[in-house]
Amino acid sequence: MTENNNNTLPLEYSTEQGQMSIVGFWIFVAAEVALFATLFATYAVLFGRTADSPEAMELFQPGIALTMTFILLTSSFTCGLAIHSMREGSLKGLMIFLFITLALGLTFLGFEIYEFVHYASEGATLQSSAYWSGFFILTGTHGVHVTLGIGWMIAILIQLKQRGLTAVTNRKVFILGLYWHFLDVVWIFIFTGVYLIGMVV
Amino acid sequence: MAKNNKNYPINHIVGFALSIILTIVAAWTALSSGLPTMWIIIAIMVLAVIQAGIQLFMFMHITESGATNAPWNMIIHSAVIASIVIAGSLFTMSFGFTHDHGGGDHEGGSAPGEEEQQDTEHDGHEGH
Numbered sequence: 001m002t003e004n005n006n007n008t009l010p011l012e013y014s015t016e017q018g019q020m021s022i023v024g025f026w027i028f029v030a031a032e033v034a035l036f037a038t039l040f041a042t043y044a045v046l047f048g049r050t051a052d053s054p055e056a057m058e059l060f061q062p063g064i065a066l067t068m069t070f071i072l073l074t075s076s077f078t079c080g081l082a083i084h085s086m087r088e089g090s091l092k093g094l095m096i097f098l099f100i101t102l103a104l105g106l107t108f109l110g111f112e113i114y115e116f117v118h119y120a121s122e123g124a125t126l127q128s129s130a131y132w133s134g135f136f137i138l139t140g141t142h143g144v145h146v147t148l149g150i151g152w153m154i155a156i157l158i159q160l161k162q163r164g165l166t167a168v169t170n171r172k173v174f175i176l177g178l179y180w181h182f183l184d185v186v187w188i189f190i191f192t193g194v195y196l197i198g199m200v201v
Numbered sequence: 202m203a204k205n206n207k208n209y210p211i212n213h214i215v216g217f218a219l220s221i222i223l224t225i226v227a228a229w230t231a232l233s234s235g236l237p238t239m240w241i242i243i244a245i246m247v248l249a250v251i252q253a254g255i256q257l258f259m260f261m262h263i264t265e266s267g268a269t270n271a272p273w274n275m276i277i278h279s280a281v282i283a284s285i286v287i288a289g290s291l292f293t294m295s296f297g298f299t300h301d302h303g304g305g306d307h308e309g310g311s312a313p314g315e316e317e318q319q320d321t322e323h324d325g326h327e328g329h
Binding site: 010013023026027029030031033034036037038040041042044045062066069070073074076077079080081083084177178181182184185188189191192193196197199200201 | 227
């Protein structure tokens with residue numbers, strides 16, 4: 001089945017429904033960009049308004065931010081490889097790479113939770129100051145998206161196990177892949193705009 | 202770069218390697234290049250945009266549009282919206298604000314001193 005379709009279009013584009021779903025997801029991505037843009041704008045405007053709480057420069061650790069970035073970049077890579085094996089028609093490869101992506105996503109989340117707890121213990125919480133509100137809302141919204149992606153990925157892995165590679169499951173995996181790469185794009189800007197600039201200025 | 206249905210995911214590997222390199226370059230620029238702050242910010246933002254582009258092209262298959270070119274429309278559209286929102290907010294909110302409201306008891310006022318301070322300060326450094 002996959003053989004036939006590989007010559008023309010990948011399986012996820014093989015039905016009109018599939019194509020429309022993918023187009024719809026790009027529209028969703030655009031809306032998400034707008035959402036994150038408002039949060040970035042809020043953060044940027046409130047930059048440095050730390051009142052009596054610790055300043056960003058005192059708390060940010062380059063090591064942790066870099067580690068989180070590498071974890072997420074790697075997970076984006078393995079997610080890309082998952083889509084690649086899906087298009088090769090390899091269910092096993094797809095599931096293995098999705099599992100790796102899942103594990104990396106969970107590791108990332110673990111680091112983020114550790115980071116937030118650490119900041120809270122140093123006196124920087126959502127309520128501490130305008131700056132930290134902006135910081136936690138921005139990075140927290142990204143973290144919530146990652147959490148959602150992890151749940152989504154688990155659900156799709158179960159479905160793949162039950163149904164194998166069909167036009168429907170392929171489309172779902174492909175869209176999940178887009179979502180995951182998009183989260184990586186957002187993180188790149190958080191890493192640059194929040195962590196690196198926070199450590200420089 | 203149409204469809205990457207070759208057996209070896211070369212695009213992914215190149216994209217991954219590039220994004221790791223760009224991240225390291227950005228971190229180095231920010232933490233130990235010693236450039237003036239404004240230049241650092243410009244440089245790392247440019248690096249971030251390049252990296253986002255890599256994700257879009259190498260991983261998100263933006264070039265394969267299925268039936269329409271909606272992905273392009275959506276990305277360009279949302280990039281414009283994002284720039285307007287962020288640049289517009291910063292532009293609007295940057296008038297008449299100083300960070301120290303007449304001096305408190307902590308030295309927070311000096312840290313995020315924005316352009317004016319930096320310009321004078323960093324001209325004194327070794328520059329580029």
